[in-house]
Amino acid sequence: MTGNSPNHAQRRPQVIIICDNTDELTGVIEIVEAHTDAYRTVFHWEETAELIVETNPPIILMAKNDVAGSIEIYTELSKQGLLNYPHKNILLCENKESGIAFKCCMKDIFSDYFVHKPMYENYRFRMILHNALNQVSGSNKSAQLQEAHFGKIDDKLRVLIDDVAQYRTKTEDNFAQTRDEIAKQQGHNDVQKQMLEQLREQHINPLMSQLEHQLTSSVELLKSQLKDKQVSIAELSALLTEKRVPRSVSAAQMQPAKEEPATPPKPVSAAQPAKPEVPKKMRILVVEDNEIYREMLLKILREEDHITEYATTGLEAVKLLKKKKFDMVFMDLFMPELDGYNTTKNIRTFKHCKTLPIIALSTNRNKELIRKWASLGLMGYITKPSTKLAILKAIDKVQGSYNTAH
Structure with a gap:
């Protein structure tokens, strides 16, 4: 990524980022990408003015090297009469200039501000951008996000x-x-x-x-x-609206079959037993106490035609796994009654759960804790909040290693 060329050449962007360079905007751009494909970074006055005249972008992120530079550019754009249309303008700044940014917002120069250097509170920026996109679109909910989800977020x-x-x-x-x-x-x-x-x-x-x-x-x-x-609305929305990536098994099944001359099936050698068939529909247990994240995960799995059940505590999961067989489990680390580590430790005592594939879920990045949990036998580990692609890749991994021992 360079500071001299636009990061994204969207012709009719919803969001434009006016900046001097993109070297310190990686985190900002990643969050913008999670919300919309229709964005563009611009650097020069002529390019910025021309883009605003042609497209009237509803959201403008001012990310010059300092607040003074952002105010100067925005003021000049206003004086030229280029901003006489409904829009939201968000000021990005360094921590040392947050006081100035706050005063600018209090005087209604900018709609909001966000400290991106250093970028500690990325969830706050996600929320600012999410709200701005909703307001300019005239909608009270994000794309494909059910109204019911809003009441569940505290x-x-x-x-x-x-x-x-x-x-x-x-x-x-x-x-x-x-x-x-x-x-x-x-x-x-x-x-x-x-x-x-x-x-x-x-x-x-x-x-x-x-x-x-x-x-x-x-x-x-x-x-x-x-x-x-x-789980933030923005993160949940980005995950639910992410383009569907089919499982490798499903993708293979969707390929058009090539017509080949009929040939007699090859006999199966006794020395080479037939490989067990990978189940098209996995029986998956989701062990997660966070209702928002759990519902999101179950939605993704059901869209892939998997058979799902869930448990809200580790103890509930142990009781369920003692009675039923599953092809794989998504399990959270921190849960009431029994955490992920001790839940795994308990179910490994069941004969049918000795090699049960378990995908760990957690926001915790404590390597010692994860290593301790992995010693009980984990198929993979996903950090939260996770993407749809990461979840489907975890299923691919389990299906790729599937055997009758599961």
């Missing part, structure tokens, strides 16, 4: 996550300000100055660093735990 939880993130930023700023104030304190003579310096180096600074680390770590853990409890 708005209070999402607000709480944003509050926690803002609290962490404020905490870091407060610590930095306190350090500056302490550093400014000076004694009245050389002895006092020396004592203050020793006090800062030996006691105050180490204590401040320890407190800051403990507090920010605790806030980050809280934010992570809150995120584990939600």
Whole structure:
């Protein structure tokens, strides 16, 4: 990706990104791509003006190297009368310019702003973009997303996550300000100055660093735990509207058959037994306590004509697997009553579950924890939120290794 050419040459974009280069916009562009194919990055004034005149893009992302540059370009476009149509304008900025960006939005210069350098709160940007697309399209729901899904997502939880993130930023700023104030304190003579310096180096600074680390770590853990409890509308929408990628088995069956001369079937050698037939319809158990993610996963599996059942807790899964046989299992790591690791440990004691293919699901990236779980025998691991393609690839992998021992 270069800073001199557009990342996407969509002729009639819904979203345009006005920037100096795309080197630091990778995460932003990936999120935009998840929402719409109709987007384009532009760099030069002539190109930007011409595109706006021709297409009137309903969403404009201002992502110049600094806020001043974004304001300058947007102001000039307005003065030229190029923006006299309904649109949403979102300002992207660095963390150090978030205060200026906030004031710009308060004065209605921009519809919203997002700190993308560093890009910590990508879910907030997904939500901003999702809402903007809905508003400009005049729709209250995303494409192919059922109205019922909206009520299932806890708005209070999402607000709480944003509050926690803002609290962490404020905490870091407060610590930095306190350090500056302490550093400014000076004694009245050389002895006092020396004592203050020793006090800062030996006691105050180490204590401040320890407190800051403990507090920010605790806030980050809280934010992570809150995120584990939600699947954003934007992520869910992107997954449900993703182009369907058929399983390799289904794709092979859809190919037109070539007419060949009839030949007698070859006898099966005793030394080479026939390979077991890969089931076209898999019996799949989904073990997941998050209702939104579970329903999304079940929808994808049913669209592929698989037979599905689900359990909402590890204990429920153990009871179900003790009575029934499945071809594979999608299992979450963190669940009430019994987590994924201990659920797997329990079902491996069942004779018919010794080699049952299990695909692990989790937002947790703790390598030691995953390695411990994998020691019980996992067919694969998918991080959440996951894509439809990742889920179908996991099924492909199981079908590719299928044998009668399952």
